[in-house]
Amino acid sequence: MSAPLAERMRPRTLDEVSGQRALLAPSGPLRRALASGRLSSMLFWGPPGVGKTTLARVLAADSGRELRSLSAVQCGVKDLRKAVDELPESPAGIVFIDEVHRFNKAQQDALLPWVESGRIILLGATTENPSFSVNRALLSRLQVMVLKALQADDLVALIARALSAPQGLAGDVKAEPEVIERIAQLADGDARRALGLLEQAATLAQDGQLTLALIEAALKSQPRAFDKGGDEFYDQISALHKSVRGSDPDAALYWLARMLDGGCDPQYIARRLIRMASEDIGNADPRLLGLCLDAAQAYERLGSPEGDLALAQAAVYLACAPKSNAIEMGWMAAQQAVRDGGSQPVPPHLRNAPTRFMKAQGNGQGYRYAHDEPDAVAWGEHYLPDALLGQRYYQPTERGLERSIGDKLQRIRAEQDKTLGQVRQQRGRR
Structure with missing residues (x-):
């Protein structure tokens, strides 16, 4: 049976390799390594189909070293030991490991003594960012060669x-x-x-x-591949999110189309759109949270391709909406206050008082029912723990509906501040 065309056309020399000009130029690191005769352990990092396996084979042939090829998907430490034992010690043989990021930490650690001592030259290939997928000890012993998609x-x-x-x-x-x-x-x-x-x-x-x-x-017959858990996936969802945040509906539509075309789960995208509604728009246009929930539900009912349009509608509206991260910033500030301040007691007037004993303890005493107050606001009342009086976590922007929210909050907070000194004086007498 004839080998696939891609295998039959695989380059046999560096001159036949397509692309990767930065690595293969006369002054490039691979050319210099071969010319010096000092081939070192390397990690080839790049997308599929750019020549990682080919380069390993060519380097082995051009350097006159024996090669053992393994796939991290199919082998373990036992297979590694067998490959190393079969290779000569002088000159050191080459062990090529495809998809090396698939090895767990223990398997990667098993390579360290052989690489450190020079017993083998390790050539690894990965499509994943080695900063996250290769442990630090092994990565420090490898020269990382970044391969680019072919032009x-x-x-x-x-x-x-x-x-x-x-x-x-x-x-x-x-x-x-x-x-x-x-x-x-x-x-x-x-x-x-x-x-x-x-x-x-x-x-x-x-x-x-x-x-x-x-x-x-x-x-x-060859659907476009999509790396559902790797760098390309996270780069594209990052691009979609930042296009929305940057108010660029055209870019948002492009990245949405790229992800759906590549096979990304549309329900994942729907969840991210819902998150964007709170993180990047918030109360500048609170309708958007409901719109994104509706888009997610529409997709659940319609599926692809009909439901894709609902996701596109939500993405465009998000991109065009007024932007505010005040909700996220306020939430993060409140969380930090909880972490830093410990368990602050609930002020007595806010405590629950369902029994006579609890009322006798002062629970609920002095509480003002907001609906009985003018404008349904208990002007000058305070609801934070005493140690946090005057803290401001939510700071509305001047965009969208938050402009009106901010005007109202400014009036409420100003009245609160008038009585803040009185509350602090009362607390000091206790």
């Missing part, structure tokens, strides 16, 4: 080479430049995806001529 011109050259190369399609399939460019665009920086699309479309081309229609048909 469109790199992919165009790769596809053209695959169409003509003997190990590729060898001229049996033809494609116009616009078709090649479309494949490069759809590949989204991933060489493996580009060659997979090309190979799938080639199987559909009865006359050997690739068309845009065939490319779109092949695309349906």
Whole structure:
């Protein structure tokens, strides 16, 4: 059975590797490492299909060292020991571990003695941020090589080479430049995806001529990948949230579309939109919390694609609404006061007094029922613990409805401040 096109086209030398110019330039770190003969342990960090495994194989071949390849998904410490035992000590062999972030801490720690002593050269590959996925002890012994998604011109050259190369399609399939460019665009920086699309479309081309229609048909069999728990996921939800906060509905729609297109759970997005309604708009437009809840419910009833529009409606409204983080800041300040101030006692006039004994203790004495007061406000009354009188946690902005809320609070707080000195004097006599 013939190997997939991506495997047949895998580069054999550094000169054949597409992209990664910063690493592979004559003065780049990989070229210099090979030229000096001092190859060190490295970690290749980058998105899928950019050449991490290829670079490990090429470095092993060019340096004349034996290579053992392992996948962290399928192996454990026993497999590591076996691979190390099979490698020569001079020159030190190379152990390549794909998806190294999948190893737990104990498995990563098992590599330390071999890397530290130079018994092996470790080449790891990860799609995850190594600051979070690789433990500090191992990371400090590795040189991190950051690989970038391939540029469109790199992919165009790769596809053209695959169409003509003997190990590729060898001229049996033809494609116009616009078709090649479309494949490069759809590949989204991933060489493996580009060659997979090309190979799938080639199987559909009865006359050997690739068309845009065939490319779109092949695309349906290769849904766009989405890393539901990795850096790309968090980067995109961060971009969506910050677009909303920055009042850019166009960017909010784009990132929403990107996430849904990639396979993100729409209900996760709905929950994040609800959070944004309180965190970034709050009382500047309190209707938005209800609108986001309605959008989430609409999606639950309709599903995709019909329900996607309700999420888009909520995202656009959030982006266009007046902004206020006063609720979040006030909440954080109140939480900090609780952590710093301990268990402050409830003022006597606010305490519950359901029994005669509790009333005799002074509970509820002097409490003023707000609904019996003018404007339903007990002017000059205080509700915080005595030690916190005068503290202000919620500070309304001058935007949206919070302007009116702020005006009312200013009047209430001013009256409270008039009597604050009296309350403090009474407390001092106790």
